[in-house]
Amino acid sequence: MTQYTQEDKTLALIGIYQSARAVHELATTGQCDENAYHTSIRSLFCDNPSTTLDVFGSSYTNIKTGLNTLLTQMGSDGQEQMRNIEITRYVLNLIILQKKLLKLGAPLAEISRQLDNARQQQQHFGEFHDNVIAALAKTYSDNVSQLSPRIMVKGQHGHLQNQRIANKIRALLLAGIRSALLWQQVGGSRWNLLWSRKKYLNSALSIQQKTDTIDSSPTTS
Numbered sequence: 001m002t003q004y005t006q007e008d009k010t011l012a013l014i015g016i017y018q019s020a021r022a023v024h025e026l027a028t029t030g031q032c033d034e035n036a037y038h039t040s041i042r043s044l045f046c047d048n049p050s051t052t053l054d055v056f057g058s059s060y061t062n063i064k065t066g067l068n069t070l071l072t073q074m075g076s077d078g079q080e081q082m083r084n085i086e087i088t089r090y091v092l093n094l095i096i097l098q099k100k101l102l103k104l105g106a107p108l109a110e111i112s113r114q115l116d117n118a119r120q121q122q123q124h125f126g127e128f129h130d131n132v133i134a135a136l137a138k139t140y141s142d143n144v145s146q147l148s149p150r151i152m153v154k155g156q157h158g159h160l161q162n163q164r165i166a167n168k169i170r171a172l173l174l175a176g177i178r179s180a181l182l183w184q185q186v187g188g189s190r191w192n193l194l195w196s197r198k199k200y201l202n203s204a205l206s207i208q209q210k211t212d213t214i215d216s217s218p219t220t221s
Contacts, residue, residue: 010200010203013183017091018063018065018066019176026161035061037168042127043183044175060210064211067207072084073091090153093151098181100147101181114143121135136174156157
């Protein structure tokens with residue numbers, strides 16, 4: 001990918017919001033949207049995509065959860081009661097952490113190595129097997145957890161103490177950092193987000209129209 005548009009930046013930012021939303025849902029309810037979860041996990045294994053959308057399975061419908069979350073969190077006045085401060089905190093911290101990882105360099109190389117190991121486990125156990133998700137969770141713990149700001153996930157104690165759910169949360173945080181790195185690669189930045197909020201919202205609304213068109217298209221049997 002060499003030419004980046006506002007849509008590229010928005011898609012990558014949507015990816016961060018999608019991971020953050022799934023983390024919040026798992027922590028508070030023990031469940032999250034399955035397609036959003038699968039899309040986020042698959043993004044970790046997408047190497048050399050031709051387009052930004054390819055990172056999310058080449059379909060706008062795969063990022064619908066993240067799109068709706070972005071529109072709610074960044075939307076116009078009057079939506080304050082619908083916004084979730086925890087999701088915003090996760091997104092901002094993921095952006096900060098990816099910048100630190102870029103500066104350090106070595107952890108990113110180790111993350112890449114461990115992702116290769118997780119890919120091999122996928123071939124043996126299956127794409128979303130517990131062992132694969134545990135390997136992704138360990139990759140996050142080994143390379144990101146010790147960095148500041150450390151992401152403190154808030155939720156129901158029973159869910160957070162469930163090892164299977166905790167592994168999913170850490171794997172999703174890793175996917176959020178992957179989207180944050182993608183966002184930086186296509187020209188996104190915190191200053192850009194601050195000064196170009198309206199551009200992001202307009203682009204997100206345009207993407208929403210595309211997903212609505214896909215959803216309303218007749219299907220063939």
